[in-house]
Amino acid sequence: MLVNVKAEYSPLKKVVVASPGGEKYKLTPRTIYELQYAEIPDPVELKTEHEEFIKKLKDNGVEVVNLREEIKKLDRETLEKLALQRSECKLKLDSLNMEELADILISGLSAQEARELGTNLPVAESEEFCVKPLVNVMFTRDPGMVIGETYIMGKMRWESRRDEPLVFKEILKPENVLEVKNGYFEGGDFFPLDGKLLMGFGTRSSGIGVSYVVPKLIELGEIDEAILVKLETPELHPNKGIGHLDTVFGIPSKDVIVYYKSLLDSMKVYIYKGKDIVRDQRPLREVLKDYLSKDLRVINIGNAEYFSEEREHWLLASNIIVIDKSKIIAYEHNRITNKLMEEAGIKVITFKGNEIIKEGGERSGPRCMTLPIEKY
Numbered sequence: 620m621l622v623n624v625k626a627e628y629s630p631l632k633k634v635v636v637a638s639p640g641g642e643k644y645k646l647t648p649r650t651i652y653e654l655q656y657a658e659i660p661d662p663v664e665l666k667t668e669h670e671e672f673i674k675k676l677k678d679n680g681v682e683v684v685n686l687r688e689e690i691k692k693l694d695r696e697t698l699e700k701l702a703l704q705r706s707e708c709k710l711k712l713d714s715l716n717m718e719e720l721a722d723i724l725i726s727g728l729s730a731q732e733a734r735e736l737g738t739n740l741p742v743a744e745s746e747e748f749c750v751k752p753l754v755n756v757m758f759t760r761d762p763g764m765v766i767g768e769t770y771i772m773g774k775m776r777w778e779s780r781r782d783e784p785l786v787f788k789e790i791l792k793p794e795n796v797l798e799v800k801n802g803y804f805e806g807g808d809f810f811p812l813d814g815k816l817l818m819g820f821g822t823r824s825s826g827i828g829v830s831y832v833v834p835k836l837i838e839l840g841e842i843d844e845a846i847l848v849k850l851e852t853p854e855l856h857p858n859k860g861i862g863h864l865d866t867v868f869g870i871p872s873k874d875v876i877v878y879y880k881s882l883l884d885s886m887k888v889y890i891y892k893g894k895d896i897v898r899d900q901r902p903l904r905e906v907l908k909d910y911l912s913k914d915l916r917v918i919n920i921g922n923a924e925y926f927s928e929e930r931e932h933w934l935l936a937s938n939i940i941v942i943d944k945s946k947i948i949a950y951e952h953n954r955i956t957n958k959l960m961e962e963a964g965i966k967v968i969t970f971k972g973n974e975i976i977k978e979g980g981e982r983s984g985p986r987c988m989t990l991p992i993e994k995y
Contacts, residue, residue: 620793624765625995626813627870631942633993635759635791636673637686639665641726642752649746654754655779658977665974669757672948672970672988679942679968684992686759689790691721698724701789705782708749711737724786727752755780757975758983759990760806761823761863762787766816767841770992771832773806774799776823791992797835802827807863807987808850810870811994812910816842819864821850833891845891846910848883848903865986867920868903869937871965872945874912877937877956878904880919881928918959927955934976938984942968948985950976 643662651659676683690698698720699712705724710733712720728750730743738749755761762783764771770793772784788796808819816836820829829847836842852861861867867879884902899906908915920936921927936953943966949957951969960967976982 635990804828935984
């Protein structure tokens with residue numbers, strides 16, 4: 620697969636999504652914490668919301684690649700290899716057809732299900748998994764990233780998501796792959812800026828991960844500079860904290876940013892150029908005037924009014940996906956921030972995401988559900 624992503628605010632041509640399926644039914648009060656979830660969504664309504672989101676993408680001319688369909692195109696040898704790599708049990712897979720085998724890679728396989736297939740498990744607890752379900756695979760943003768013509772195979776902080784980058788790489792088969800081998804590096808923190816990179820670190824991505832990836836992107840000629848934002852949260856734990864940079868920040872247009880002022884104005888900003896890293900004492904909104912627009916307009920989440928800001932930040936007002944010049948898809952429930960974007964000249968297409976937002980450790984939104992592979 621060839622990839623080409625110029626900038627966060629560039630028109631979206633082709634994107635990877637993953638429809639929800641059987642993995643969502645594996646979430647129970649006993650399993651959600653191990654699987655890094657905060658709440659249990661309604662799988663039926665969740666699927667309806669995701670289908671509406673995909674329809675909005677297609678209706679606006681975006682080519683959609685669905686991971687759940689693509690995985691079915693792998694040969695049996697690859698499917699078995701991936702299943703066995705991910706399994707904690709010595710599985711017997713002979714009785715499974717191709718579709719069942721493909722589904723296990725995402726939906727998982729409980730110990731009891733494995734025993735029914737002939738796996739030797741005298742003790743098989745109901746809530747234990749031989750193959751853990753990839754319950755967050757719907758959030759295709761994080762395991763892989765594209766900048767220029769380079770695909771970055773990320774490395775996930777939370778254990779329940781560690782297998783996703785490998786599965787994505789096997790399915791998508793990108794040509795130019797940079798594999799993150801040290802630290803953590805996730806797509807929710809990753810914002811391409813036309814030859815530059817804006818990157819958050821400290822909560823999900825790590826300083827070690829950034830130190831590994833950024834110099835390599837410079838060597839590859841994909842970037843010549845990086846703006847690094849140190850994200851801090853009171854407690855580094857799934858289901859708590861602020862998560863990725865895109866949970867507090869968005870770029871709907873080259874001259875407009877969506878900004879969680881209460882947090883971001885106090886975060887440290889560094890400029891990485893060549894082999895040097897320098898602290899920039901200005902707040903991020905001022906630093907970005909050097910990289911986006913001298914006349915950069917700042918839309919404060921919830922108009923920076925305490926209750927509105929806290930509510931709409933928590934409901935991911937900044938987690939948007941740009942589909943065309945000054946045109947985005949966003950959650951409909953963030954009405955104050957959406958209105959401010961429209962007043963700034965942004966076309967805001969909305970959809971309902973009341974079940975989707977329950978997903979994941981720190982909530983998830985439209986940007987989380989998309990891995991752009993062509994955006995220029």
